[in-house]
Amino acid sequence: MSLLFALSGKGGVGKTTLAGFFVRILVELGKKPVLAIDADPNSCLADMLGVKVPFSIGTARETMRDDADEQKISKHELLRMKIAQGLVESNGFDMISMGRPEGPGCYCYANGVLKAAIGELSRGYPYVVLDNEAGLENLSRRIVQSVDALVLVSDASNAGMNTLERLYSLAREMGVKYRKLIILVNRTREGRLPESAPRVQEYTGAYKMIALPYDEEIAALAEESKPVWEVSGGNRIYIAIREMLDEITKAA
Secondary structure: EEEEEEEEEEOOHHHHHHHHHHHHHHHOOOOOOEEEEOOOOOHHHHHHHOOOOOOOHHHHHHHHHHHHHHHHHOOHHHHHHHHHHHOOOOEEEEEEEOOOOOOOOOOOOHHHHHHHHHHHOOOOOOOEEEEOOOHHHHHHHOOOOOEEEEEEEEEOHHHHHHHHHHHHHHHHOOEEEEEEEEEEEEEEEEHOOOOOOHHHHHOOOOOEEEEOOOHHHHHHHHOOOOOHHHHOOHHHHHHHHHHHHHHHHHHO
């Protein structure tokens, strides 16, 4: 049975960088193979992990109907083939990307494909890290309905903390089930939670609420487009996430 971590949060708070750390640390803890799923149409997780994705599910969506007719096979069977072709295999982890549809239309079909892919693929992996689209849409599209750890990421601003409450409320409204709710407050001053943190933790009933300090090494990582594997093992953010994941996986 897979242990699934789903990260969600508003744009620009470092969610994808943290998802990259989740993958790296799980691999280093020996919890492998890890399946990394990039459900964000902006598709930045591959860069964080230092891999190249040949094509995304969103791209496959555009050719699905014509390819199925040409090869005279069912769409479901073609989907299985496309997923296998789009899966990147790396050292200790594999990755697949949703991407974005390239033609007209909504994400409904691509979301359905991704939902099917998550269910089908995750059965073969002990640990799954899902990097959701920024904002609230990822939850309302119901890409996942049940996760082991729902990880909400925010900055320390009042707007960020209010967004955490809205994300939590939307998750409850959409019937998203989770065993643990974890809140990561990123880029805090001197690693301290903001004054509104106790209110948010009480409202959400979060299992953990962790302050992650602003970090120059992480900032340089983003500016230079380097993967998370290059961050030092003594980095404060690395240590905080490793301690959390070590605790959670040992208790699973």
